[in-house]
Amino acid sequence: DAGVIQSPRHEVTEMGQEVTLRCKPISGHDYLFWYRQTMMRGLELLIYFNNNVPIDDSGMPEDRFSAKMPNASFSTLKIQPSEPRDSAVYFCASRARWWGTDTQYFGPGTRLTVL
């Protein structure tokens, strides 16, 4: 299995521009999570989906952030307009629950820099 795939790995953009981050979860996983990691705040959960449906978006910082999951193999996190304080590493993770086990696997992350 290729694991969780994220693109791009690095994104540099100017303030005010739209940014779209992409994620492909592990096949067969029915949960998908978006996290943001900064030195100051550590790992923060932004939103998660179950069977493509957003379940909890209470971690989304503000209306400039939106996430979609049009099908089981693809999700996007969009920031519009972007601001310098959005600079962080954004991780996607997918979750498997099999036979009493429960694990969550992370992608390699997208390092976003907003100038």
Add this chain to the structure above:
Amino acid sequence: GQQLNQSPQSMFIQEGEDVSMNCTSSSIFNTWLWYKQDPGEGPVLLIALYKAGELTSNGRLTAQFGITRKDSFLNISASIPSDVGIYFCAGLANNAGNMLTFGGGTRLMVKP
């Protein structure tokens, strides 16, 4: 909300030494996960624990799910330079829906 206290925050050790780190909480968890994050990469799952008292090994790594369900520890034996990174604990509680609570991380540095 739930919080995980992870300690130590950082460790600087000599190659070959054993390492121990732990996480504690005021809340009960029913799953404990330990991750390692290398620079520029995402957290990689090392060990998953599902039962109180469970002791699980993965090579030189050993982790235990505390009997009280409020703590977990991770040991690394005979450390090597590639063990360098940040180690995170994460817990899942019944009343947290499907959201993991993460510790603040332990930064491990190994001197060859």
